[in-house]
Amino acid sequence: MQRDLKFLNAFNSIPGVGPATLRTLKNNFVNYEEAWLASENALAQIKLQEQALRSILWKRPSLHPDKEMERLVRENIWLVSEGDENYPSLLREISNPPLLLYGRGDATLLSRETLTLAVVGTRRPTSYGLEVTQKLVIRLTSEGILIVSGLASGIDGRAHEATLDMKGLTIAVLGSGVDHYSIFPPENRGLARRIAESNGAVISEYAPGTPAMKENFPQRNRIISGISRGVLVVEARERSGALITARLALDQNREVFAVPGSVFTPASAGPNRLIQEGAKLISSAEDILEEFGIDYTKEKERSSSGLPEEERLLLAFLAEPVSVDFLKEKTKLETPIIIASLSMLELKGYVKNLGSDTYQKVN
Numbered sequence: 001m002q003r004d005l006k007f008l009n010a011f012n013s014i015p016g017v018g019p020a021t022l023r024t025l026k027n028n029f030v031n032y033e034e035a036w037l038a039s040e041n042a043l044a045q046i047k048l049q050e051q052a053l054r055s056i057l058w059k060r061p062s063l064h065p066d067k068e069m070e071r072l073v074r075e076n077i078w079l080v081s082e083g084d085e086n087y088p089s090l091l092r093e094i095s096n097p098p099l100l101l102y103g104r105g106d107a108t109l110l111s112r113e114t115l116t117l118a119v120v121g122t123r124r125p126t127s128y129g130l131e132v133t134q135k136l137v138i139r140l141t142s143e144g145i146l147i148v149s150g151l152a153s154g155i156d157g158r159a160h161e162a163t164l165d166m167k168g169l170t171i172a173v174l175g176s177g178v179d180h181y182s183i184f185p186p187e188n189r190g191l192a193r194r195i196a197e198s199n200g201a202v203i204s205e206y207a208p209g210t211p212a213m214k215e216n217f218p219q220r221n222r223i224i225s226g227i228s229r230g231v232l233v234v235e236a237r238e239r240s241g242a243l244i245t246a247r248l249a250l251d252q253n254r255e256v257f258a259v260p261g262s263v264f265t266p267a268s269a270g271p272n273r274l275i276q277e278g279a280k281l282i283s284s285a286e287d288i289l290e291e292f293g294i295d296y297t298k299e300k301e302r303s304s305s306g307l308p309e310e311e312r313l314l315l316a317f318l319a320e321p322v323s324v325d326f327l328k329e330k331t332k333l334e335t336p337i338i339i340a341s342l343s344m345l346e347l348k349g350y351v352k353n354l355g356s357d358t359y360q361k362v363n
Helices: 002-012 019-028 032-037 040-045 050-062 065-074 107-111 127-142 155-165 186-197 216-226 241-251 266-276 285-291 296-306 309-315 324-331 335-347
Strands: 078-081 100-105 116-120 146-149 170-173 201-204 230-233 255-258 351-355 358-361
Touching: 002 019, 002 032, 002 065, 002 078, 002 100, 019 032, 040 050, 078 107, 100 107, 100 186, 107 201, 116 127, 116 155, 116 216, 116 241, 127 146, 127 155, 127 285, 127 335, 146 155, 155 170, 155 186, 170 186, 170 216, 186 201, 216 241, 230 241, 230 266, 230 285, 241 255, 241 266, 255 266, 255 285, 309 324, 309 335, 324 335, 324 358, 335 351, 335 358
Parallel strands: 116 146, 116 230, 146 170, 170 201, 230 255
Antiparallel strands: 078 100, 100 201, 351 358
């Protein structure tokens, strides 16, 4: 299988050869090595699409399977094929799964028995959308949920960043190659590196060197939803990639969640429409946790021991509503430390802000 992988990679490196062509080759030859060595007549007889056949015959003479694999090794890019133990089991369920995935980071992350949630949205979010994404992701990550998104600017990027800030796990699915210079948008190349270096994964079905072409993104969205138990749409216009992901999620029998927004805000038109069509309205992270059957109250009690010392100290005084001044008097902590710690506790879902500088522990 490992030997055949280099020929599968070589075919996948040919522009114009996609999952349908790769599957046709797989179904008509003993293996990809035999297909690679097949004559023009033999390839023509299996009724490949004309464009795919032309591409193979044009590119095959100049491609060297061993050299293509050596490039992956040099650039620390791994390959996971459909038959590999690290291939995501959820992805096998969709109608047109990719035959292989390229990646950087932790390949075993794809096959872990971890609850995965896709968080997607517009590249041009409002401050409301960014704040909602931050709060929801921090809370969900604190419960061990793995966040999947597309590394795009806006909601996607904020979802990845919030997960990393919580030391959580995240997977970025690209519509380009995973090599440094193919990653799009360029300003998120550093974020991609941070994900890979933080036990996350950056993956794509496209070979290294593949640019971020417009037609690639609807195709990659089936992977975002395919490796996730559910999809959360925060903000999206009525015609957007995030809504494509939501529609794919429904086709794949995944849960679809949507954050409501103002009817006067174009960025909220997408999720508002999804809610009209039956998506679950999300007003807090607990709505998602309950849908997945996570007992978050007990989880919070178990995990509070891992909080920083200042946060644990403050929690001890928050059984009833108390003011910041009261906490300052009882804990002897400085006001900026109290405010910062309370903000983190609120983001993590341990306390709620009652207004007028008054806080209380969430029961």
